[in-house]
Amino acid sequence: MVDVHTDLLTAQALAERLLITAGVPALAAAQQAELLVVAEAKGMPSHGLLRLPRLLRRLANGTASPTSSGCHTWMSPCYLSVDGQQGLGPVVAVRALEAIVPAAEQYGVAVCSITNNNHLGMLGYYAGRMADRGLVCLGITTSEALVHPWGGTEAMLGTNPLALAVPARPPLVLDMATSQISMGKVHDHALRGVPLEPGWALDAGGNETVDPVAAKDGSIAPFGGAKGYGLGLGLGAMVTFLTGAAYGTAVGGTLDDDHLSNKGDLFILLSGGRHSATEYLDEVRRSRRADPATPVSVPGDGARARYQESVADGIEIADDLWRELTRLDAARPDAARREAVLAD
């Protein structure tokens, strides 16, 4: 299997066309498509176009709403509760974040808790946008039970990713799952036929495996041993407690076609920075290296560099996936009409 080379604009336009054909308004389609394409451009294919065919199936069967952008209820002037009403993840989340920015600027802190929302995609995208506007952003989301506890062998936790961005030039943008790997990466490995690394996953029986297909039915290890497990469980319990979302094995809807998405999302914005982080982060970047050829990097540096490369040189998409997307594109009623017009 070879990858297909394309450029960002082509990929973005393709994703937008497919979403618009599925009934998504143009602006919302652009937002959703951007999340997927930027993930590809930043080197996170697990959160990229791989997710689009599922999203289209969900739009087709009603588990994702093409038009919802969430119902906003202010619990206080700086705490927004959002019922996502099964909208597209980025559409609901961007609207919620934009709504709390003024509150964060006025009160120093603001929160949005979101339920009934589809997959957000790459969390660092949201956090980075907020940091560009001078705000600290902490974003947490729960997900299907895929990760086994430290000392356990059964999938009981989501991969519960965490994004943290701190304003600086350039900002620090941390975006990490609290698992060794994301299930998106397992799927990507399965799609590409590449084995997992040892220690990443257990099969359904609780035994170690490097087979991504067996891992899909088993569980992923938490990152960083007991601490990473504690962090993932703590963040998941926090989001569940605050949002009222489903927990543990009852969570569904981000990795399947037909369950309503019942996980929770939480964002905390903080303003009032008193001390630029730029100088400190630059000191860290300049500090003594373990490998003389590789400078010390700050979270976000790698993704930023890959994004700039992708803007200049384009991206590689797995061949199977690209074929599926272009087949869907060719099958659009619009495409048929356009070909008919051209044939006239």
Place this chain on the structure above:
Amino acid sequence: MVDVHTDLLTAQALAERLLITAGVPALAAAQQAELLVVAEAKGMPSHGLLRLPRLLRRLANGTASPTSSGCHTWMSPCYLSVDGQQGLGPVVAVRALEAIVPAAEQYGVAVCSITNNNHLGMLGYYAGRMADRGLVCLGITTSEALVHPWGGTEAMLGTNPLALAVPARPPLVLDMATSQISMGKVHDHALRGVPLEPGWALDAGGNETVDPVAAKDGSIAPFGGAKGYGLGLGLGAMVTFLTGAAYGTAVGGTLDDDHLSNKGDLFILLSGGRHSATEYLDEVRRSRRADPATPVSVPGDGARARYQESVADGIEIADDLWRELTRLDAARPDAARREAVLAD
């Protein structure tokens, strides 16, 4: 070297007497002593009485104020900025937290950022207290540059601990350094003459070492590889940005006798829980075990069990440390007066 066995009340009274003799008011002395003794009781000697002789030297030389409890400035109704005025860490932090509890209950979220405050001790103590009152608590504090970046070999980050507590019966209370180990643990190993484990630390030259004395002059590894490094740096940059505290190698005052403490502390409280976490955490505890003899535990379970054992059975204090404390106790002017009275 053998450990000395004592009970919690004896240890608490000893610590209180020493602090009161150093000029600390009784209630503040009880708060500071409690942080140290509870750490011992929970099995975290690195944050226990080991810290008391240093604290007494700091009180003696003026780098810790016996009477400050912090100067409070409300930046908004839910954002409190605290100048700790070099008070004792727990005295300043408990007062700040108590001040923002009503705001968190009213607004759903409240923050206190603290500067110029001495060492907080065990962060989980504060978070657990808040969870007992139905609030989610996220606590972060920075510290001296002791941790090397992932891909670096020089101490550039604090061990930047994180506490996260979520209300439940019993609550989840996560309390972890973002380093493989805390520098307190390195000191405790040095005190007890126990080598470190491989992979925990580098010496001053950037080479791996298991010698705790060499590690004191070198650096500690971040936990969990690149992710743990990213988390520790992100949390540190966030606290520095928001508090205006010192960063990186400019931080001092929690591991020395004579520098003013210039790190930052940040607490975020969240209220409005909609979904008990108890049932979920119990499901995790009951889930399939890697070792049939060891149940899966939730953060805080181990510390809670150790605390209950310590209440019943007492605690073990390193012999050298206990001798130092009892020597200081015997040397108190009060002690001399009491003996003179008894001799009359």
